[in-house]
Amino acid sequence: MQLPTPRGPLTASLFERLRRPPHPFVPFGPAPAGEPAVEDDDLQLALFVCYELHYRGFEEVDEEWEWEPSLLAARKTLERRFEDGLARAVPRPSPVPGVPTRRALAELIAADDGPCLSAFLARRADLEQFREFVTHRSIYHLKEADPHTWGIPRLSGAPKAALVEIQADEYGGGRAERMHSELFRATMRGLDLDDSYGAYLDRVPAITLAISNAMSLFGLHRRHLGALLGHLAAFEMTSSAPNHRYSLGLRRLGGDETARRFYDEHVQADAVHEQIAAHDMCGGFVRQHPSRAGEVLYGAACALTLDRLFAEHVMGHWRRGTSSLRETELMAGSR
Structure with a gap:
């Protein structure tokens, strides 16, 4: 699989770096105000590509990127945005005692x-x-x-x-x-x-x-x-x-x-x-x-x-x- 087309600043920066040999990755900046995380094309594609490194990866991406600590730290920033977005979109059910x-x-x-x-x-x-x-x-x-x-x-x-x-x-x-x-x-x-x-x-x-x-x-x-x-x-x-x-x-x-x-x-x-x-x-x-x-x-x-x-x-x-x-x-x- 080839890297996809970028959809914004997150993916443009991420893909440019992933095409190079592994190196320290600068963390992503604060999330811009805008659409909900689950509807944010740039965020979701960036996160998908980071996760895909743990599955089959991409032809032009060095496999050493999978466990590059600085990339994992940057991914954590994306995950926090996504988790916050899920928390806003999904009411958290409360278990009822005694209900199987x-x-x-x-x-x-x-x-x-x-x-x-x-x-x-x-x-x-x-x-x-x-x-x-x-x-x-x-x-x-x-x-x-x-x-x-x-x-x-x-x-x-x-x-x-x-x-x-x-x-x-x-x-x-x-x-x-x-x-x-x-x-x-x-x-x-x-x-x-x-x-x-x-x-x-x-x-x-x-x-x-x-x-x-x-x-x-x-x-x-x-x-x-x-x-x-x-x-x-x-x-x-x-x-x-x-x-x-x-x-x-x-x-x-x-x-x-x-x-x-x-x-x-x-x-x-x-x-x-x-x-x-x-x-x-x-x-x-x-x-x-x-x-x-x-x-x-x-x-x-x-x-x-x-x-x-x-x-x-x-x-x-x-x-x-x-x-x-x-x-x-x-x-x-x-x-």
Whole structure:
């Protein structure tokens, strides 16, 4: 993957430095007044690139940058802005004594009132809108499960076993062609989209990057372990029905079985994962660490809120008859 196009002073400075050999990095200055952090293209892209150094990296960036202390210090400044932005955007749920974690998560999800993007995709979206949706989701789905896997070595006992069980399914049970990221690549190819990793990084807006960045933030910091587990639980508990609708929509638009397999797989797998994540993983974690129940619920609330903001962004553009993607250039890699 190549470094993307800068979107402002943060990314311009960051990318210029990353193209050079590792050297002491001057910390970023104070955050300018402006739009909320989750909608700040410059901030979200800068943070995404910093996190990506812990995944597959960039061709023109020396791998020594990954653990350069001065870059980590600069990244911490970006993370503080993002965490503050999340705190303002996401009301922090308070656990109710005596209410099991599974029930608390279910009630949190039931209270979510965001627009039903999956219903629109099932019944009304045209082919270009469905391709847009898949383009957005490629930022996460081409590395699906990776951010949550950071939690495995930080757990013990039943919660660890539960997370491993979920992740093993996400990675195809040891079969490369069954990995969910590979199934999603097949969906992209079926829609004549470029299935290479990070192909559409320049096209997606801040909110799409924020969804991925929240997972990396929670996954890379042990202090956010409870939030990471709650995030995954919300992800799994809100997956089966929407994926069924995505499959219906893609079939309506002519998508074949191979193109729909990613969604069909999640209908069944996530119905099982929902129970494991809520009861065994999050419930087990809270039983081990009762004082951290609020963290679990906050992670779930972050997942729900960011997904709602994403749906509002996409649906808002479509209602106006405009693209929900950034219009900086033609969709690179489309066939």
